[in-house]
Amino acid sequence: MNVQQVPDIIFSTIAKNSFQALAPAWFEIKTNSEEILNVGGEWQHYFLEQPVAGQDVSQACEMLIGMLPMTENFELPQMQLLEHCYTDIFAIHDTNSDWLLFCDVTEKTNQLQTYQQTSNDLILIKDRLSRTLNRYVGQEVSERVNKGELKFDAAGERREISTLFVDIRGFTPFNECNDAQVVMQTLNAYMNCMLDSIMGNAGMVDKIIGDGVMAVFGVLPSQNHYTHDAFSAAQQIQTAVAQLNEQRLQAGLDILGVGVGIATGEAVLGILGTHERRAFTAIGRHVNLAARLESNARKGEILMDEATYIALEKPHALIAVTLALKDIGETQAYALLSNS
Amino acid sequence: MIQKKICILGAAGVGKTSLTARFVFSKFSDKYLSTMGVKIDRKQVEASGQVVNMMLWDIHGEEYKKIPTSYLRGASGIVTVIDGTRPNTVNVAHKILQRVNEELGTLPNIFLINKSDLEDDWNISDAMIQTLRDSGAPVYLTSAKSGDNVESSFLQLAEMLLNP
Numbered sequence: 204m205n206v207q208q209v210p211d212i213i214f215s216t217i218a219k220n221s222f223q224a225l226a227p228a229w230f231e232i233k234t235n236s237e238e239i240l241n242v243g244g245e246w247q248h249y250f251l252e253q254p255v256a257g258q259d260v261s262q263a264c265e266m267l268i269g270m271l272p273m274t275e276n277f278e279l280p281q282m283q284l285l286e287h288c289y290t291d292i293f294a295i296h297d298t299n300s301d302w303l304l305f306c307d308v309t310e311k312t313n314q315l316q317t318y319q320q321t322s323n324d325l326i327l328i329k330d331r332l333s334r335t336l337n338r339y340v341g342q343e344v345s346e347r348v349n350k351g352e353l354k355f356d357a358a359g360e361r362r363e364i365s366t367l368f369v370d371i372r373g374f375t376p377f378n379e380c381n382d383a384q385v386v387m388q389t390l391n392a393y394m395n396c397m398l399d400s401i402m403g404n405a406g407m408v409d410k411i412i413g414d415g416v417m418a419v420f421g422v423l424p425s426q427n428h429y430t431h432d433a434f435s436a437a438q439q440i441q442t443a444v445a446q447l448n449e450q451r452l453q454a455g456l457d458i459l460g461v462g463v464g465i466a467t468g469e470a471v472l473g474i475l476g477t478h479e480r481r482a483f484t485a486i487g488r489h490v491n492l493a494a495r496l497e498s499n500a501r502k503g504e505i506l507m508d509e510a511t512y513i514a515l516e517k518p519h520a521l522i523a524v525t526l527a528l529k530d531i532g533e534t535q536a537y538a539l540l541s542n543s
Numbered sequence: 544m545i546q547k548k549i550c551i552l553g554a555a556g557v558g559k560t561s562l563t564a565r566f567v568f569s570k571f572s573d574k575y576l577s578t579m580g581v582k583i584d585r586k587q588v589e590a591s592g593q594v595v596n597m598m599l600w601d602i603h604g605e606e607y608k609k610i611p612t613s614y615l616r617g618a619s620g621i622v623t624v625i626d627g628t629r630p631n632t633v634n635v636a637h638k639i640l641q642r643v644n645e646e647l648g649t650l651p652n653i654f655l656i657n658k659s660d661l662e663d664d665w666n667i668s669d670a671m672i673q674t675l676r677d678s679g680a681p682v683y684l685t686s687a688k689s690g691d692n693v694e695s696s697f698l699q700l701a702e703m704l705l706n707p
């Protein structure tokens with residue numbers, strides 16, 4: 204919009220209102236110097252002592268040391284000049300003199316603070332939750348080593364396994380519009396669906412990553428073929444999530460979906476660390492593939508690679524798809540979309 | 544008296560405000576109040592036999608919103624803070640420094656890997672520390688909570704600024 208097209212009466216009303224809210228103050232400064240030529244506006248809003256002409260800017264406002272003389276325009280948003288007050292500072296480079304404009308943005312900044320606080324709190328809480336879960340995963344590994352269920356030499360052992368990744372879709376936007384406690388409860392509910400299904404099918408949780416889980420099959424003893432275990436776990440995850448969502452819908456809660464990726468192949472297995480802090484690792488080409496497939500899976504979908512599909516003896520319900528995977532390229536995959 | 548402006552940068556919640564409060568006021572709080580914009584604190588120290596007034600710019604974390612490089616005008620040094628329990632904050636630190644270097648050139652920097660009191664949750668590998676050291680900047684493990692290494696690392700930065 205062109206300011207000139209705005210009727211004078213409208214313009215002056217807007218100007219008057221925002222003028223009052225912003226409580227502007229300004230210094231006119233001699234070009235190529237730090238010397239204040241004039242002081243105007245509501246300086247009391249920003250300084251304890253009145254800045255005066257003839258003073259250097261850095262004397263009037265210590266924090267501006269090193270910022271002048273001006274060579275270009277710049278902005279310093281949300282500066283806490285006085286305690287609990289936020290000021291946007293505009294440095295304006297003009298032909299005859301330079302200007303510093305101070306505007307009070309305390310109210311707006313306080314509102315934004317609430318949003319930022321919620322969002323940052325969540326980041327810390329989520330990290331803490333996944334650390335707690337991972338520590339539990341680590342203890343589990345230690346226990347299994349002690350019971351003799353996991354035997355690897357330190358150098359690592361090669362073995363054929365299936366790897367499963369699962370992740371909650373759209374959790375980050377969900378985070379941002381809910382309070383920390385709600386998010387924690389929600390994350391926990393979905394996490395439980397994933398972990399129960401994995402552990403109920405001889406899967407071993409390798410790690411918790413943000414809103415998701417990596418698990419391996421073919422490492423813990425099982426009656427079934429590890430690829431079948433992985434596929435059963437994936438299907439059970441989707442069923443459990445669908446059931447959870449039904450309950451949540453009835454309770455008037457937000458619902459989320461999960462995507463699953465499975466790949467099968469050789470991996471080098473190892474145990475890192477000692478005592479209570481053991482961590483299991485699986486390294487192999489198919490592990491990355493499983494992660495990529497998972498990030499391509501939609502809500503309610505299970506995506507698997509060809510090796511998994513063949514090991515499962517090509518179930519009829521699966522649909523062949525060709526995917527362009529990041530860092531991997533065009534890949535033949537097979538998809539199962541749950542009907543919920 | 545010598546004045547030096549120092550900017551404290553890093554991801555949100557890594558402990559920038561806590562480290563500043565520990566260094567300047569010998570205080571610590573478990574409560575988290577996320578910083579908006581910039582808060583400035585000062586502390587006089589002695590380095591290389593001279594009195595230096597350190598002006599510390601405690602800047603908001605690089606999460607919710609990018610750090611404007613205008614904040615760094617006139618800065619003599621940088622403190623880049625990482626949360627020792629969150630490896631992702633190392634990447635954020637690298638990203639910020641890269642942007643600062645591109646726009647302002649390199650400034651003397653120290654890395655503080657903070658929250659060293661949380662031993663059980665420590666999650667930074669030696670390899671990660673080595674990549675930080677490879678940039679040429681000193682790396683310290685600090686705790687704003689216990690005060691471990693906080694004063695000494697800030698003093699080290701003051702020394703670096705006086706003896707470039």
Ligand SMILES: Nc1nc2c(ncn2[C@@H]2O[C@H](COP(=O)(O)OP(=O)(O)OP(=O)(O)O)[C@@H](O)[C@H]2O)c(=O)[nH]1
Binds near residue numbers: 559560562602604660
């Ligand atoms: N245990 C422990 N907690 C710490 C330490 N330093 C900071 N914290 C906690 O971590 C949380 C965040 O600390 P802040 O100092 O506010 O972090 P910040 O980097 O200033 O955060 P933003 O201003 O949002 O970018 C608070 O709950 C602090 O109590 C530390 O050394 N040890």
Ligand SMILES: [Mg+2]
Binds near residue numbers: 602
């Ligand atoms: Mg802060």
